[in-house]
Amino acid sequence: SQTIHQWPATLVQPVGSPLSLECTVEGTSNPNLYWYRQAAGRGLQLLFYSVGIGQISSEVPQNLSASRPQDRQFILSSKKLLLSDSGFYLCAWSATGGMRNTIYFGEGSWLTVV
Amino acid sequence: SQKIEQNSEALNIQEGKTATLTCNYTNYSPAYLQWYRQDPGRGPVFLLLIRENEKEKRKERLKVTFDTTLKQSLFHITASQPADSATYLCALSRTYNNAGNMLTFGGGTRLMVKP
Numbered sequence: 001s002q003t004i005h006q007w008p009a010t011l012v013q014p015v016g017s018p019l020s021l022e023c024t025v026e027g028t029s030n031p032n033l034y035w036y037r038q039a040a041g042r043g044l045q046l047l048f049y050s051v052g053i054g055q056i057s058s059e060v061p062q063n064l065s066a067s068r069p070q071d072r073q074f075i076l077s078s079k080k081l082l083l084s085d086s087g088f089y090l091c092a093w094s095a096t097g098g099m100r101n102t103i104y105f106g107e108g109s110w111l112t113v114v
Numbered sequence: 115s116q117k118i119e120q121n122s123e124a125l126n127i128q129e130g131k132t133a134t135l136t137c138n139y140t141n142y143s144p145a146y147l148q149w150y151r152q153d154p155g156r157g158p159v160f161l162l163l164i165r166e167n168e169k170e171k172r173k174e175r176l177k178v179t180f181d182t183t184l185k186q187s188l189f190h191i192t193a194s195q196p197a198d199s200a201t202y203l204c205a206l207s208r209t210y211n212n213a214g215n216m217l218t219f220g221g222g223t224r225l226m227v228k229p
Contacts, residue, residue, distance in 0.1 A: 043203070
């Protein structure tokens with residue numbers, strides 16, 4: 001069966017510090033990968049998606065970047081965090097092909113920028 | 115602009131009653147719509163998918179309707195239980211463009227089922 005792992009689960013970072021959140025998917029090949037952010041009490045905002053190694057598309061301009069160095073690895077990064085980067089970050093995957101694929105989410109990473 | 119609206123106020127119901135949650139959208143022509151459940155501090159979990167040419171879909175105690183004329187989906191939980199308490203998100207598909215399964219999520223409605 002397929003599983004998705006993301007880490008760390010919680011982190012507190014000072015403003016201006018770098019960020020690296022990692023996500024790996026197991027049990028599937030060539031998944032579509034996603035990074036979402038959920039601010040407190042708000043809906044999910046799609047930040048980045050990837051349909052293959054090295055292929056990253058950004059949904060909104062921001063202080064963050066994403067990379068996909070391996071087929072099932074997705075990394076969210078920032079060189080200098082802002083207070084507004086605080087939130088709940090979710091990595092997700094879906095199978096390739098078709099229009100009706102379910103998105104499977106990781107457990108999320110809580111980021112607090114202080 | 116495209117917009118998805120879910121009631122941001124919590125829905126409080128008594129155990130055993132039917133819970134009905136609403137998802138309205140504007141400026142969309144989604145090919146399908148999905149409902150997810152999210153528990154506090156956890157990632158959303160997929161519940162049901164309904165296509166634009168389907169009026170209704172059922173799964174155990176769950177029922178989803180999809181009215182593309184009204185641009186509305188209703189999500190029902192019959193014989194609700196306290197364990198059903200969670201936030202429920204609706205998500206609409208975008209136009210497929212070879213860029214994966216693109217969904218846009220609503221803000222979610224929190225359901226509280228009281229014993």
